[in-house]
Amino acid sequence: MNRTRVVPLLRGVLLCLAGAMGGYVTAIGQVAAPRDARVDSVFWWRILRNTYVGPDSEPPNNDHGGFAWYIAHRLEATARYLALLPGDSAAWRLLRRDVAAALSARDSRLGLRDYAGRSRPVWSTIDPYAVPQETRSALLCDNAQVAASLARASIVLRRGDPDDRVLADSALAAALAALAAFEADEHEDPRTKGVYYRFPPDFPIRTSEQGQIVPMNYLSAAGRAYLWLAQATGNEAFRERAEALGRFVLSRTKLVDAALFWKYQEGSAIEDIAHGGIAASFLFMFSPEPRVDGMGVREALSGTLRKLFVLRGDSLVINDHVDGSKDGNPRYLGAFGQWAEVVTAACDMYEDLTRALWSYSGRLQGGGIVGATALLEAEAVCPGAAAILRLVEGNAG
Numbered sequence: 001m002n003r004t005r006v007v008p009l010l011r012g013v014l015l016c017l018a019g020a021m022g023g024y025v026t027a028i029g030q031v032a033a034p035r036d037a038r039v040d041s042v043f044w045w046r047i048l049r050n051t052y053v054g055p056d057s058e059p060p061n062n063d064h065g066g067f068a069w070y071i072a073h074r075l076e077a078t079a080r081y082l083a084l085l086p087g088d089s090a091a092w093r094l095l096r097r098d099v100a101a102a103l104s105a106r107d108s109r110l111g112l113r114d115y116a117g118r119s120r121p122v123w124s125t126i127d128p129y130a131v132p133q134e135t136r137s138a139l140l141c142d143n144a145q146v147a148a149s150l151a152r153a154s155i156v157l158r159r160g161d162p163d164d165r166v167l168a169d170s171a172l173a174a175a176l177a178a179l180a181a182f183e184a185d186e187h188e189d190p191r192t193k194g195v196y197y198r199f200p201p202d203f204p205i206r207t208s209e210q211g212q213i214v215p216m217n218y219l220s221a222a223g224r225a226y227l228w229l230a231q232a233t234g235n236e237a238f239r240e241r242a243e244a245l246g247r248f249v250l251s252r253t254k255l256v257d258a259a260l261f262w263k264y265q266e267g268s269a270i271e272d273i274a275h276g277g278i279a280a281s282f283l284f285m286f287s288p289e290p291r292v293d294g295m296g297v298r299e300a301l302s303g304t305l306r307k308l309f310v311l312r313g314d315s316l317v318i319n320d321h322v323d324g325s326k327d328g329n330p331r332y333l334g335a336f337g338q339w340a341e342v343v344t345a346a347c348d349m350y351e352d353l354t355r356a357l358w359s360y361s362g363r364l365q366g367g368g369i370v371g372a373t374a375l376l377e378a379e380a381v382c383p384g385a386a387a388i389l390r391l392v393e394g395n396a397g
Contacts (some may be wrong), residue, residue: 003220037085039389040376044081047337047357047372048074051364055094061105061112062123068142068201071098073338073366076228077373081157084376086159096164099153099171102146106174107138114138114274115204121177127204137206140182140197140214144221151228157365172232180227185214194248195241197222215265217275219249220282227285246286249279255293259303261323270321273308277338277367280304285339302345308336309352315351334360337368340375347382350375351392360390 048055053074059066075098082091107114108121114133122138123146130137150171157168185197196219201211225244229235253262262270262279271279282303290297307324308318319326332397340353354375357368379385 008273016083018222021394030146034386035084035379036085036386037087038388039386039393040085040379042393043354043358044077044272044369044372044376047364048077050360051368053366057088058097058101059105061110062142062146065125065142067102067105067123068125068139069143070366071102072145072149073368073370074098075102075146076152077150077369079153080370080373080377082156084373086156089328092160094153095153095156097169099150099157099260102150102175103170106178112136116202116210120181122181123178130204131206131395132204136305138181139203139218140185140219141221141278143178143182144218146227147178148221148225148228149302150175151225151232154232155228172229175225175229176268179222189248189251192247192251193244194214194246195244196248196252213266213277215268216249216252216262216271217246217264217278220279223249223282224278226284227282233261243286246283246290248284250290250292250297253292254296256323257303258295258300258322259307261294261299261304270323270325272329272332272335273319273339274335275366276304277336277341277371278284281338281341284345298342301342305339305346305349308339309349309356316356318356334362334368335373338374340371340378343375344378344381348377348386350378350382350385351388354388354392359371364365 011023039232045055051070051074053066053070059071062068075095078091078095078098082095083089085091103109105123107119107120107124111119112124113119113136114124115137120138122143124136124138126134127139127143128134152261154168154171157164182197185200186195187198188195193217197211197214199205199209199214203210218381223242223245226238226245228241230242252266253260262271262276263269283297284301285291286297291297292300304322308319310319310324319328320332321327335356340357343350353371357364357372357375362370375385379389
């Protein structure tokens with residue numbers, strides 16, 4: 001991807017322009033330019049249209065992970081986008097449609113039964129990695145992804161009309177019921193004063209995985225869901241559970257050269273960019289910021305970000321794994337988007353990530369639209385961000 005570096009050259013100019021144009025001082029003392037709703041809207045809708053799911057499709061169920069890996073991302077991103085641009089009526093329609101669709105796609109609504117014969121208020125899938133293959137089961141990660149998006153959606157729906165508030169209540173109830181289905185798999189870790197989940201002993205997965213601790217992205221997705229539930233309800237018990245998950249997740253990370261690394265699962269390979277974005281987002285959401293080996297986790301994740309996105313000449317190389325390695329597996333193509341949630345700890349990379357999303361030539365995975373929303377949110381923190389968005393869109397041709 002050929003591109004022009006504008007951040008180092010324009011930063012001083014943009015700071016002056018922000019003040020002259022009536023910019024405001026952010027919580028960390030930086031100056032941000034006023035938001036341009038038209039520019040933000042063009043950017044967000046373009047990225048959404050370039051994801052695999054787009055703004056129009058709606059899977060009938062979660063058989064192939066459609067709700068967990070696409071609709072959940074679209075739903076959460078739409079809710080966060082509406083918090084920034086509440087006047088976008090098309091986004092409101094999309095939000096309401098996605099919430100209603102998610103509620104209708106639960107096993108208990110569709111009459112679907114899992115490997116144990118249960119029909120629960122969860123989103124099960126026909127897992128291609130199951131043993132036996134394509135056995136129906138409900139995965140913690142899938143359900144936490146959808147639960148997180150419903151919890152976030154409920155926050156913005158409560159600001160709508162009476163029907164929206166009813167929908168918000170339904171969304172919260174569904175999120176809580178789905179997470180409750182996995183409480184039997186939760187365990188305490190006395191060493192970290194944390195919690196984690198294990199696969200049930202009878203879970204349809206290879207024998208070596210049965211009863212084992214679930215992967216990091218499962219734990220992180222659950223943590224994100226509980227953090228959004230805490231915001232949606234004001235219930236500190238949800239935040240405490242998220243923090244307990246966070247303590248366990250952090251105990252499985254390692255700080256190397258001021259960057260945070262971790263494995264996909266205990267005894268497994270280094271985490272990939274797609275699943276890693278979920279963990280990075282989870283750990284980045286905490287306030288106050290946790291620390292690992294004496295370093296703030298946000299600073300450590302900014303180090304990871306710089307391993308993943310590396311400038312070589314005028315090209316941006318996007319690596320596959322959180323240690324900066326690259327094996328070229330096509331499953332990671334377009335999977336980088338959610339890492340934009342880390343950009344407020346590395347504002348000098350704002351342009352790189354914005355251009356990477358805007359000019360990506362293939363289809364982005366679901367996290368792309370979450371990343372696009374995070375970049376719009378970062379306008380309140382990163383100096384010159386609004387001008388970069390205008391410049392990127394202006395160079396679209």
